[in-house]
Structures are given as C-alpha cells and as structure tokens.
Amino acid sequence: RKEVEQDPGPFNVPEGATVAFNCTYSNSASQSFFWYRQDCRKEPKLLMSVYSSGNEDGRFTAQLNRASQYISLLIRDSKLSDSATYLCAVNKGNAGNMLTFGGGTRLMVKP
Amino acid sequence: DAGITQSPRYKITETGRQVTLMCHQTWSHSYMFWYRQDLGHGLRLIYYSAAADITDKGEVPDGYVVSRSKTENFPLTLESATRSQTSVYFCASIGFGQNNEQFFGPGTRLTVL
Numbered sequence: 001r002k003e004v005e006q007d008p009g010p011f012n013v014p015e016g017a018t019v020a021f022n023c024t025y026s027n028s029a030s031q032s033f034f035w036y037r038q039d040c041r042k043e044p045k046l047l048m049s050v051y052s053s054g055n056e057d058g059r060f061t062a063q064l065n066r067a068s069q070y071i072s073l074l075i076r077d078s079k080l081s082d083s084a085t086y087l088c089a090v091n092k093g094n095a096g097n098m099l100t101f102g103g104g105t106r107l108m109v110k111p
Numbered sequence: 112d113a114g115i116t117q118s119p120r121y122k123i124t125e126t127g128r129q130v131t132l133m134c135h136q137t138w139s140h141s142y143m144f145w146y147r148q149d150l151g152h153g154l155r156l157i158y159y160s161a162a163a164d165i166t167d168k169g170e171v172p173d174g175y176v177v178s179r180s181k182t183e184n185f186p187l188t189l190e191s192a193t194r195s196q197t198s199v200y201f202c203a204s205i206g207f208g209q210n211n212e213q214f215f216g217p218g219t220r221l222t223v224l
Binding site: 032034041042043044045046049087089091097098099101102103104 | 159
C-alpha cells in the first residue's frame with residue numbers, strides 16, 4: 001500500500017458544481033497535512049493546510065479524519081479556473097519536516 | 112520578494128555528462144528539499160538539507176549529489192546523467208508557519224538524450 005493515495009481522476013464537473021476529493025494515508029503518526037494545487041507544467045502551490053478542526057478558505061474546505069486516516073478537500077461553486085491537479089501531502093510522523101505526496105487528482109471544470 | 116528560484120529552467124544534456132541544477136532562496140529558510148516529478152510516480156524526494164552543511168538522502172538519491180555551503184543555495188548535481196533522470200526537478204523550502212508548509216521553486220525540466 002502506498003503511503004499516500006489519491007484517486008487520479010480526472011473529475012469532470014460543470015461550472016458551479018461541488019466536488020470533493022479524498023486522500024488516504026498509512027502513517028498513523030503523521031501530524032501535518034496539506035493540499036497543494038498544481039497547474040500543468042508548473043510548480044505545486046500550497047492551497048491550504050489541514051487542521052484537526054477542519055479548515056475553510058472561501059469556496060475550499062479541508063477536513064481531517066484521523067480515525068479513518070484520510071483528508072478531504074471540498075470545492076464549492078467550481079470555477080473554470082479551478083481546473084488543475086490537486087496534490088495532498090502528509091508529513092512522515094517522527095520526521096516532521098519530510099512530506100510524502102500523493103499522486104494527485106486531476107480536476108477539469110467545464111463550462 | 113524573489114522567494115525561491117531555480118536555474119536553468121530547461122536543460123538538455125547527453126548521457127554521461129555532469130549536470131548541476133541550482134536552487135536559491137531569499138527567505139533564509141533552514142530546510143530545503145529536492146524532488147523529481149515523473150508521470151506515474153508523483154513527487155519523490157531526492158535529498159534534503161536541514162541547514163548549511165547538513166544534508167541527507169531522501170527516497171531516490173542514487174546518481175545525485177548535493178551540497179549546502181550557504182543557507183540560501185542548495186545545488187543538485189547529476190554526476191553522470193542517465194536517460195532515467197529525465198524529469199522535472201523541483202526545489203522547495205519550509206516556511207516559517209507553524210505547520211512547516213513547503214514552498215516550491217518553478218522547477219527545472221531536464222532531458223537526458
């Protein structure tokens with residue numbers, strides 16, 4: 001089993017739709033969780049950190065489920081500009097500054 | 112605020128040649144990382160550095176060498192490039208936020224012929 005797993009997609013959704021991605025992780029000692037956005041041929045950019053209590057930033061909501069070892073990203077009112085690949089990242093527990101990345105989920109928002 | 116820069120942005124080289132990819136950050140961040148990104152493998156850690164003169168191997172270090180004589184620079188050298196090292200290379204550093212978020216440079220697209 002991979003340390004961090006994501007459904008590669010693509011998720012094809014119409015503008016205005018709500019879409020959710022999950023990311024599962026295997027290291028129960030992990031303490032830090034992140035969602036990154038990556039546009040084609042560009043660097044990953046931090047979208048948001050994921051806190052135990054959940055985190056909301058505008059149309060984006062991230063949640064953590066420690067019992068089932070997954071994090072989620074919810075995007076409401078999808079825009080064309082949300083089309084990108086979304087990477088989750090999880091720290092390696094006792095190696096706090098090292099991250100393991102999932103393979104990414106591709107989102108395509110259609111008019 | 113230049114942030115984190117990489118050079119060159121694109122490089123074509125031949126098998127067996129030595130290649131050095133540069134990474135420079137203006138934030139004085141302690142931790143820096145080198146990743147490669149390939150289809151089907153995602154981002155994989157090559158090497159990382161906790162501070163000047165402190166480096167350690169990541170997941171896929173074979174064929175690569177790093178150094179960190181100054182906090183702001185973290186060059187990655189391919190001692191004898193192979194075709195399997197054709198990839199996109201990203202440098203990253205950790206910010207000062209409480210969650211240790213990593214921030215990435217723009218990447219170097221390397222092709223080994």
